[in-house]
Amino acid sequence: MRNKQVSEIKSLKDERDAVILAHSYQPPEIQDIADHVGDSLELSRIAAITESSVIVFCGVKFMAETAHILSPQKTVLLPEPEAGCPLADCICVPALKSMQELYPDALTVLYVNSPADVKAESYACCTSANALAVVESAPSDEIIFAPDRNLGTFVSRRSDKTFHIWNGACRSHAIADLQHMQTRMEEWPDAELLVHPETPPAAWDIAHAVLGTGGMIRYVGESSTKRFIIGTEEGMVYRLRTLYPDREFTGGGNIYCINMKKITLQKILDSLRNMEPIIELDPRIRKKANAAVARMTEVTE
Ligand code: SF4
Incomplete structure (x- = not known):
């Protein structure tokens, strides 16, 4: 069964001119069929430069959204639309704006594990790989760091800047x-x-x-x-x-992470067959979020 699924995925992938990207937290059988396995930063950079016209993202929703933000001309498929991230879900635009009003001189550095509309309200995104480098490159000595409190605390201990840290966490x-x-x-x-x-x-x-x-x-x-x-x-x-x-x-x-395990070989196959579910964002949000995401991909770890 698995061999049949794998060979069908490979032939459909060629037919659709698709590339399969998988996060390192994906199950073994998904890592094995992926063209690239990596962390959020590596996969974002690949999504930005790939020549394939279709990206099958094996990860969670914010990762597929980030690929779409960076490569809006490509079709980005997330084989399981319910693969969310509780960390990303713990922040929303009105709450971030309230924090920004409290600290008007601070720049917001947002962990990429966050919704697209919140990215659009931030100065820069970061991953765990380059969080400190992004914070240090931000032109302010005062930083709002969201949404992961542990990563924010880790970075704040290595920086002389003043931090205001969002109280969220990866469950x-x-x-x-x-x-x-x-x-x-x-x-x-x-x-x-x-x-x-x-x-x-x-x-x-x-x-x-x-x-x-x-x-x-x-x-x-x-x-x-x-x-x-x-x-x-x-x-x-x-x-x-x-x-x-x-x-x-x-x-x-x-x-x-239960959400990282929601992608299966059958779901990838169905996704390539039916060319859905496609990740789409409001173009205004996508364009606004692109500045913050682009800063993330430009800063080296
Ligand atoms: S819940 Fe944690 S491990 Fe799972 S996708 Fe979100 S941040 Fe990553």
Whole structure:
């Protein structure tokens, strides 16, 4: 069954002139059929320059919207329209505007895990990979950082700027099980623990490094350590095992995102067959959000 789905996806992909982009949190079978697997920043940059006329985005809604913002001339398909992000849903335009009125001199740096209309009201977007660099490049010493409080706190501790941090969180990372991380460390005393900045600060305190997913890939590549405990969404363990078959990886913290697992091979197949669901935005919002998203892609980590 799976082989048949994979071969049908491959032939339809060619027929439709499509490229399949998958986030590193996607299930193994989706990572395996993707043309590119990466973090939000890498996939955004690929979406901006791909020559394919169709982008099949295997991730969650804000990622597909970001691809559409960067490549409005392309058709962007999200195979499961209900693949949302509770972090993105915890912020809205009126609430952000109220915060901006409280701090009129601050520039808003918005984690890309946010709705398109909120991006349109921000100075710049960022990912976990380049959040500090985006903050430092913003022409103000006062920053509103939204919507993830843990990433905002992580960046604020590394910057001299004044921060006003939105009180939102990724439900999957914010409830990371620190006891589970500790147990894994006892089981693998020679391993390094790498955690994502969306995890609580208490996890950073016990970790060897705090990194976004792209940073974790680079860190492992440059390290001589053989075993790693990965404190982010479990799909990343498969990604690292694929990239570094000579190392050992295990998950730490029981971090699982149900929305990232909503895409299936059958849904990709149906999406390519029917050319839906297509991600579309109000053109005014898309154009306004493009400035903030473009700043994100221009700033290197
Ligand atoms: S892991 Fe967290 S931030 Fe990422 S899509 Fe899932 S809920 Fe959203």
